[in-house]
Amino acid sequence: MNDFLIQLQTEYEHIAKSRIGRLEPGLSADDVVSACKNIVDDVRTHRISIDNIIKTHLDPMLKSIANISDEDEASLFETAQQISSYETRLDPGLAYKIYQSLLKRARENKDTDSIIKYLYWCGITLFYLNKGQDKKILSYFEEGASYYNRYRKIQNEETRKYIHRCLGNHHMMLFSVDQPEKAMELEGKIFNFWNSLIFSDIDPDFPWLTYFLTCLTHNHAYIAKTAHSDPDSETKENLQNILDIAITINKLYNKNRELFSVHGGTRYEYMLWEAQFLSGLISFDQLRENIYNKQKTFEADDYSSDAIYTKINLFSFLMHYAITMDALSEIKTEVVKEALNYVVSYISAIPKTENTREVTRQLRSFAGNLGEVIKPMEQLDFILKLTTFRYIPTYAHSIMVGKIATYLTKFLIEKDPGYFIGCMGLTSISDVKANVNKLYEFTELCGLCHDAGKFIYDNNPFLLARVLTDDELEIVKLHPEEGFSIFSENDNIQVSDYTDIILGHHKHYDDSSGYPESFKIAKSKNRAIIDIIKVSDSIDAATDDVGKAYSDAKSPEEIFAEIREGAGCEYSPVLAKLLDEAPVISMIKNILDTERKDAYFTAYSHAWS
Numbered sequence: 338m339n340d341f342l343i344q345l346q347t348e349y350e351h352i353a354k355s356r357i358g359r360l361e362p363g364l365s366a367d368d369v370v371s372a373c374k375n376i377v378d379d380v381r382t383h384r385i386s387i388d389n390i391i392k393t394h395l396d397p398m399l400k401s402i403a404n405i406s407d408e409d410e411a412s413l414f415e416t417a418q419q420i421s422s423y424e425t426r427l428d429p430g431l432a433y434k435i436y437q438s439l440l441k442r443a444r445e446n447k448d449t450d451s452i453i454k455y456l457y458w459c460g461i462t463l464f465y466l467n468k469g470q471d472k473k474i475l476s477y478f479e480e481g482a483s484y485y486n487r488y489r490k491i492q493n494e495e496t497r498k499y500i501h502r503c504l505g506n507h508h509m510m511l512f513s514v515d516q517p518e519k520a521m522e523l524e525g526k527i528f529n530f531w532n533s534l535i536f537s538d539i540d541p542d543f544p545w546l547t548y549f550l551t552c553l554t555h556n557h558a559y560i561a562k563t564a565h566s567d568p569d570s571e572t573k574e575n576l577q578n579i580l581d582i583a584i585t586i587n588k589l590y591n592k593n594r595e596l597f598s599v600h601g602g603t604r605y606e607y608m609l610w611e612a613q614f615l616s617g618l619i620s621f622d623q624l625r626e627n628i629y630n631k632q633k634t635f636e637a638d639d640y641s642s643d644a645i646y647t648k649i650n651l652f653s654f655l656m657h658y659a660i661t662m663d664a665l666s667e668i669k670t671e672v673v674k675e676a677l678n679y680v681v682s683y684i685s686a687i688p689k690t691e692n693t694r695e696v697t698r699q700l701r702s703f704a705g706n707l708g709e710v711i712k713p714m715e716q717l718d719f720i721l722k723l724t725t726f727r728y729i730p731t732y733a734h735s736i737m738v739g740k741i742a743t744y745l746t747k748f749l750i751e752k753d754p755g756y757f758i759g760c761m762g763l764t765s766i767s768d769v770k771a772n773v774n775k776l777y778e779f780t781e782l783c784g785l786c787h788d789a790g791k792f793i794y795d796n797n798p799f800l801l802a803r804v805l806t807d808d809e810l811e812i813v814k815l816h817p818e819e820g821f822s823i824f825s826e827n828d829n830i831q832v833s834d835y836t837d838i839i840l841g842h843h844k845h846y847d848d849s850s851g852y853p854e855s856f857k858i859a860k861s862k863n864r865a866i867i868d869i870i871k872v873s874d875s876i877d878a879a880t881d882d883v884g885k886a887y888s889d890a891k892s893p894e895e896i897f898a899e900i901r902e903g904a905g906c907e908y909s910p911v912l913a914k915l916l917d918e919a920p921v922i923s924m925i926k927n928i929l930d931t932e933r934k935d936a937y938f939t940a941y942s943h944a945w946s
Contacts, residue, residue: 341394342416348383348390349420349427357729357884366938373729373884373937387803391431399438403445414439421462429466430809436462449484450496456481457499460506466812471513478507482523485530489539497540504530505551517559524552550589550605557582557608564615568662576616583612603631603647611654621658621665625672628655640687648683652676673711681722713831717782720823720832724789730884731791732940733933734877739784740932741873742866744924746780747773748915749869756911759862761834780866783838787870790820790839814852817843834863841867842874845907868909872900872916875908880929883937893926 357376364372398405398413405413413435421432436458443451460477463470481503484491491497504527511520534540561579564571590605607628614624628651635644659665659672711719726732749756754769761779763769769776794812805813820839824832841858844851846868848858858864875896882890897916904913915921 339412341390342412345387345390345395346416346419346427348387352380352383352387353427360729360941360944364941366934369938369941370883370934374882377884384803391803395435399435402438402442405442410439410442417458417462421465428803429462430806431803433459433462433466433808434806449487449491450493453481453484453496453499453503457502457506460503463808464506466809470808470812471510475507475510475514478503478510482507485527488530488534494540508552509555512555512559520555521559524556528552550586553582553586553589554604554608557586561611565657566661568615568658569664571615576612580612580616580618583608603643603651606631607651607654614658621662624658625655628652638686645687649680652680677711677719681719684723684727716832717786717835720789721785724792724820724823725785726940726943727792729937729940729944730881731788732943733884733936734881735785735788736936736939737784737877737881737928737933738787738870738873739781740928740936741876741925742784742869743777743781744928745869745873745912745915745921746776746866748918748921748924749865749911750776752915753911757865760865761863779834780869783835783866783870784873786820786824786835787839787842787874788816788820789823790816790818793819814843817841817856818853837861837863838867838870842870844871846871846909847906849906851907868912872908872912875900876925877929881933883933893922893929897922 357373360369360372398409417432417435417439420427421429436455440452440455440459443455456477460474460481463474463477481499484500485504488497488500491500508520508523508527511517511523557579560575560582563575564579586605587609590602594602610619610624610627613619614621619627628647631651632647635641635647653676656673656676659669665672725735746757750769750773754766757763757769757776758765761772761775763772763776793816794809817840821836824836824839837856840853840856841861841864844853844856844858844867846858858867861867876893878885879891879896879899880893900908900916901913904910916925
């Protein structure tokens with residue numbers, strides 16, 4: 338068993354070192370395409386090996402998990418640890434699959450220590466696997482935390498540590514799923530629990546203050562939530578509560594900075610600065626100076642959680658208060674533009690495998706912070722820089738979809754302009770003809786935007802390394818909703834116009850299938866554009882032979898035939914019929930033959946600009 342597990346880790350390490358996102362600067366267009374193809378061919382070779390190992394050795398073992406030896410269980414756990422560690426995160430999806438099976442084995446054996454252990458690892462691995470699974474993550478931590486009532490009877494010290502981890506994460510996740518009342522109720526219980534242990538002789542060396550500090554931090558965030566939404570109207574009583582908690586947190590932090598810095602010491606300092614600012618004890622200029630001085634303490638290429646919090650979150654707070662507080666209206670444009678430029682340059686440089694969730698968590702707040710300060714096209718550019726533009730194949734694919742979609746729009750306007758009535762508020766055929774250039778621009782930009790939500794997962798090596806698990810497929814299917822959430826939180830109408838296209842590009846034409854299930858194409862004013870983006874997306878994705886390793890490229894004829902076959906169900910019959918026309922076929926083939934290299938080079942050049 339150890340031999341195939343060692344081989345599995347070796348294959349993953351190889352894939353992790355040969356990522357398209359790590360192309361060197363200074364390449365020509367031909368060099369970029371050649372390098373991407375070489376990487377994809379290499380990854381495909383290792384993918385075959387990994388799939389074979391999983392199919393031949395790992396899956397049979399996981400299916401008969403109850404019958405494996407304790408030594409095999411230990412080896413499986415060690416493998417899962419190595420491929421899902423915070424430092425490497427080579428394949429959290431496969432690690433999660435292993436932990437699920439080990440949890441099943443523990444339940445069947447009624448092994449309490451192992452149940453608690455694997456509940457924690459299922460929860461924390463799914464947490465780092467990425468977005469959209471908060472309720473499932475909560476269920477793991479909640480079950481693990483429930484064992485605190487049996488704490489004194491549990492003999493294994495390591496198991497008792499896992500109970501504490503589950504308690505802390507259960508508390509945190511209640512806030513994530515918007516259950517603050519339950520979080521506060523739990524907080525009271527665990528405070529009493531930890532206080533009772535401080536005076537006992539059980540585990541005297543456990544870092545009690547760390548858990549206590551975590552609770553205070555979330556308590557502070559809950560109380561400060563109203564101040565964030567409307568700082569000008571905050572009551573003196575609430576401001577005093579925010580200040581008192583921030584002072585307590587900082588006293589604990591200063592008692593043991595080395596211990597608490599692991600959890601992001603910057604946030605504890607900032608909580609005090611923010612409370613002092615809201616209470617009038619320091620000015621906005623002083624708050625701003627504190628933040629700029631703090632970011633200077635980190636190297637430019639420091640991507641630790643603490644550095645990311647400093648260089649992203651703190652500048653987000655600066656923008657937020659500059660926009661929302663009446664007293665700062667005169668300087669808000671200056672503050673927002675300065676902070677945006679800084680954040681974009683820093684995020685763009687973050688290696689694609691680093692701290693995805695920490696970056697992801699901030700994108701919605703940034704989108705909401707743009708307000709009327711930044712022009713619509715600047716807002717769109719900013720959002721795309723933090724999402725689509727961060728991964729070369731996704732960016733190149735988006736360029737190609739925009740190009741194909743624009744030409745399909747031109748052909749369709751000439752053939753059936755009435756198809757576009759309703760889009761962009763157009764009310765008649767004459768209205769459509771008078772706004773063709775706006776339609777072309779909008780369609781091309783929709784191509785660039787349609788996969789913005791993919792940033793939640795497209796930096797993870799598992800997408801190239803093997804067949805996805807059911808849990809991973811569910812995460813992949815969340816990208817339309819994730820993209821929608823970023824655009825919809827922006828108040829600007831011109832930016833939010835893209836939301837239907839982002840939501841609908843994986844729904845079937847007749848709404849019979851696809852995702853997200855809740856979105857109904859028939860109700861969208863931009864249905865014609867959704868139809869066009871869907872067809873364009875399918876054509877480019879199916880024929881890409883440069884940066885895609887998870888399937889072999891098809892010929893244009895093959896994907897055209899699939900679209901015609903799906904006419905009326907998956908695809909628009911109008912567009913399927915358009916693919917019968919020789920000029921349209923010729924045009925699309927020409928784009929696929931001549932434009933893809935330029936698209937990859939543009940994406941690569943943007944990554945190094």
